Amino acid sequence: MDHTEHLFLLGGIALLSFFLVSYLFQRLKLPSLLAYVFLGLALSGLLTAPDLRIIDEIARLGILLLFFLLGLHFPLARLVNISRRVWSVGFMDIGLNFGVTFALAYLLGFDLLAALIIGGVAYATSSSITVKMLEDSKRLKSPEGEFKLALLVFEDLAAPVMVSFLAGLILLGAVTAEAILIIFLKVVLLTVVSILLALYGFRKLDLFAGRYMSRDFMPLFAMAVGLIFAGIAEAMDLSKLLGAFLAGVMLSETGTSREFSRIIMPVKDLTLPFFFFWFGTTITLGTGIISLPALGILLIWALAGKLIVGFWGGRMYGLSFKGSIRTAFSLLQRGEFSVVIAAMAEPVLRAFLGIYIVVTAIAGVYLFRWAPGIADRLARRAGR
Amino acid sequence: MHIVIVGGGDVGQELAKNLHARGHDVVLLDKDAQKVERLSEELDFQVIKGSGANLDVLHKAKIKSAHMLIAATESDEVNIIACMIAKTMGVRYTVARVRDPESAGDIDMDASGLTREQVGVDTIISPEKAVAQEIAKMIQFPGAVEIEYFAKGLAMMVGVYVTEKAQIAGRSIEDLPLPKGCIVVGIRRPDGEFFLPGGKDKIRAGDKVYLTGRSSVMAEASWLLHREKTRVSRVIILGGGMIGYNLATILESNRKASFITKIIEKSEERCEMLYRNLSKTTVVQGDETEISYFNEEEIAEADILVAVTGDDCTNVVASVMGQRLGVKIIISEVTRIMYKHIYDTVGITQIVNPHQITAAQILRYTHKEEVISLSLLKDEVAEAEELVLLESSGVVGRKIAEANLPRGLIVGAIVRDSEVIIPNGETVFQPRDHLVIFAMPKVCSELECFL
The missing domain is CATH 3.30.70.1450 (Regulator of K+ conductance, C-terminal domain)
Structure with a gap:
């Protein structure tokens, strides 16, 4: 049966099941995000390729809007302010979570290419999970919220460079310095163009935006800006999330970001569950020879690496002791970016990495919730 | 000198009394009949009822023969209009207190595109900016209780308390190993006696010593007397109003000392504005009245807490909390000077009063x-x-x-x-x-x- 013929019925059922699991998890005091992931994991066998394609499209819209909304909170001045302090932490993050993981994997007996892929999978904290958790737990406005977001944005800037690096290595067997340079230049170009547009275009739209904000054509305008920039970024082989984020940054220069978020929010709430559902379906828990000790070691480092970045980086960024501890315990979860890199691996390794990602995602969500408690306890023990 | 002062609020009264005491011929204007009556009884110079933006009232105050007009009402508009009228009447010098400097060009530059002459105001005093500058001085020179710059910052005067640790107690001023380029110009004993010292006078612990000299050696000199170097890097500003914002801007522009500055502000809209305009300061949105989770831990790690929320009660609570959490330096704004005693009672000495500073x-x-x-x-x-x-x-x-x-x-x-x-x-x-x-x-x- 071709499922696409009954689009409304299936869509309704999907939304209903999202609603039900989300409600159930809420009552059980579990993070609703995991409800969608588990649902995806459970149903992945039942869905056909065309279904998945539709879900994938909606999912992309959802995650894109999440980043678009995030960008709305970052006017240019704030972005500059943050970037000044976060870059050193960002490089520490690459060194510890990509570099050290790569070295560990290589020492554990994986070949060079596999080790590089494992490093890539271990690198980035899941932006979607982190942002969603920050929103749900109302910690977006905490002092360390800004630092976490800054680090995520840095990772999203670095990630496309890393993906193309690895893709080039796998497809061509070699990476040319030119290829890396081109990607890097593209990132710079996109950022510079958006900044110029923000300063000389959107900043002048404040009267327009203020006047027509409540009209029915404003959502169209806002969505158009978001989608077009995400599309441009994607067409340039960069992260669409970066494009959407920059679109949000530009729109926030109109000085009406709050109204814009109010317009976009409902669409995001409808589409974002599809993303986590899709995330669940992509995880392949196939059978393979999995070396448990290797997995254990890598998982321990997955936590330790982010702990160091979160705590030490947080202190470098100027966070308080407790704030840094909360950050340290909120970065374990790996997600969408890791899935993209894991997809490049051989089937056996993919199954291995699937488990790695699921475990970090689930444990990460819980650690995220416990972080304030852990911070309080540690602070009391440290006598601060 | 004949001086017309518009506005009988805290600033106007303070100015009027002070200028009268210096032998100037002062006329004070206020539009509140009751206040005028009360002030007329208290003060022995002329107090007239009426608005400073009214021509007749200004005539009554003999504006034509005035050398100077000071407009210090609560309203920016009245202040500016009073100055404009005065200028056309030939008053030589006009001073306006303007809250929102954008409405009449900034202190340092003309943001509105109007020149001072067009507006008719010779000097604009922004209370918030003045307070911010005062606090910035305290932060940049943490050992001193009083700081004043002269000759474009080349020379300065500082007031420092002599501590027990200083090991110079009992020595005479001649024997003090002060660095070249500064001298002691005044001493106040703990019992309140104040005098201008000679070389034979001895310094004791607890004295407040005034030094003047080259700005570059003052830190060393005050260290000698004070012996308590306060390392200052984390500054928490409670309240992102005009004072907090201006202070953050000043601290950002100080390149020599790099402060980690954070502003805690409760209004979301105000935070947006701060994000937009501050480039190094971290802005945290929080509720400053509640002793909430995040504020407490932020304050606990601060070297300096500046409470400038505009609300005396909040400032007092925050200052006491800062004291309990062990913050080294606490600077608080006091909008009503009657509350000064409360600060004295709890032992917070660094306070700033916007009205006094403006005056x-x-x-x-x-x-x-x-x-x-x-x-x-x-x-x-x-x-x-x-x-x-x-x-x-x-x-x-x-x-x-x-x-x-x-x-x-x-x-x-x-x-x-x-x-x-x-x-x-x-x-x-x-x-x-x-x-x-x-x-x-x-x-x-x-x-x-x-x-």
């Missing part, structure tokens, strides 16, 4: 032309002044020892061609010298007889 700033513009700047000391009767020696001055060409300077006056420093000189008896006065003098009030009022 002090305006006072600087009310002196004679050769005086460049004048500042009143916080607790003392004495004044510190910077003035320029005119060619016609009687002391030009004479040595200090032979200049017949009165008792109760010390020349703390001479700034000559951007060089700071610490004078001794042999120093010869030259025309266009900038003198930083430290004097008792009775000397100040007759200063022209000497210099």
Whole structure:
């Protein structure tokens, strides 16, 4: 049966099941995000390729809007302010979570290419999970919220460079310095163009935006800006999330970001569950020879690496002791970016990495919730 | 000098009393009948009921013969209009207190595109900016309780408490190992006695010592007396209003000392504005009235807590909390000076009062032309002044020892061609010298007889 013929019925059922699991998890005091992931994991066998394609499209819209909304909170001045302090932490993050993981994997007996892929999978904290958790737990406005977001944005800037690096290595067997340079230049170009547009275009739209904000054509305008920039970024082989984020940054220069978020929010709430559902379906828990000790070691480092970045980086960024501890315990979860890199691996390794990602995602969500408690306890023990 | 003061609020009253005491001919205007009645009974100069933006009222105050008009009402618009009218009436010098500097051009630059002449205001005093500058001085010079800059920052005066640790207690001023380029100009004993010292006077622990000299050596000098170097890097500003915002801007522009500055502000809209306009400061949205989770831990790690929420109660609570959490330096804004005693009771000494600071700033513009700047000391009767020696001055060409300077006056420093000189008896006065003098009030009022 071709499922696409009954689009409304299936869509309704999907939304209903999202609603039900989300409600159930809420009552059980579990993070609703995991409800969608588990649902995806459970149903992945039942869905056909065309279904998945539709879900994938909606999912992309959802995650894109999440980043678009995030960008709305970052006017240019704030972005500059943050970037000044976060870059050193960002490089520490690459060194510890990509570099050290790569070295560990290589020492554990994986070949060079596999080790590089494992490093890539271990690198980035899941932006979607982190942002969603920050929103749900109302910690977006905490002092360390800004630092976490800054680090995520840095990772999203670095990630496309890393993906193309690895893709080039796998497809061509070699990476040319030119290829890396081109990607890097593209990132710079996109950022510079958006900044110029923000300063000389959107900043002048404040009267327009203020006047027509409540009209029915404003959502169209806002969505158009978001989608077009995400599309441009994607067409340039960069992260669409970066494009959407920059679109949000530009729109926030109109000085009406709050109204814009109010317009976009409902669409995001409808589409974002599809993303986590899709995330669940992509995880392949196939059978393979999995070396448990290797997995254990890598998982321990997955936590330790982010702990160091979160705590030490947080202190470098100027966070308080407790704030840094909360950050340290909120970065374990790996997600969408890791899935993209894991997809490049051989089937056996993919199954291995699937488990790695699921475990970090689930444990990460819980650690995220416990972080304030852990911070309080540690602070009391440290006598601060 | 005939001076018209518009607005009988805290600032206006303070100014009127002070200027009257200096022998100026003062007229105070206020539109509140009750206040006028009360002030007329209290004060022995003319208080007129009426708006400063009203021509008839200004005529009654003899605006045409006035040398100066100071507009210090709560309303920016009234202040600016009063100055405009005064200027067209031929008043030489106008000063307006303007809350929102954008409405009449900034202090430093004309943001609105209008020149001072067009607006008719010679000097704009923004209370919030003035307070921010005052707090910034306290932060940048943490050892001192009083700081004043002269000659474009080349020379300065600081007031420092001598601590037990300083190991100079009991020594006479001559024997103090002070760095070259600064001298002691005033001492206040713990019992409140204040005098201008000579070389034989001894310094004791608990004294408040005033030093003047080259700005570059002052940190070392005050360290010698104070012996408590306060390392300052984390600054928490509670309240992102105009004061907090201006303070953050000043701290951001200080490149020598890199502060980690955070502003905690509760209004979301205000936060948006701060994000937009501050480039280094971290802005945290939080509820400052509740002793909430995040604020407490932020404050606990701060070196300096600045409470400038605009609400006295919140400021007091925050300051006490900061004290309990062990913050080294707490600076608090007090909008109603009656609350000063509460701060004294809980032991918080660094307080700033916007009205007093505004009045002090305006006072600087009310002196004679050769005086460049004048500042009143916080607790003392004495004044510190910077003035320029005119060619016609009687002391030009004479040595200090032979200049017949009165008792109760010390020349703390001479700034000559951007060089700071610490004078001794042999120093010869030259025309266009900038003198930083430290004097008792009775000397100040007759200063022209000497210099």
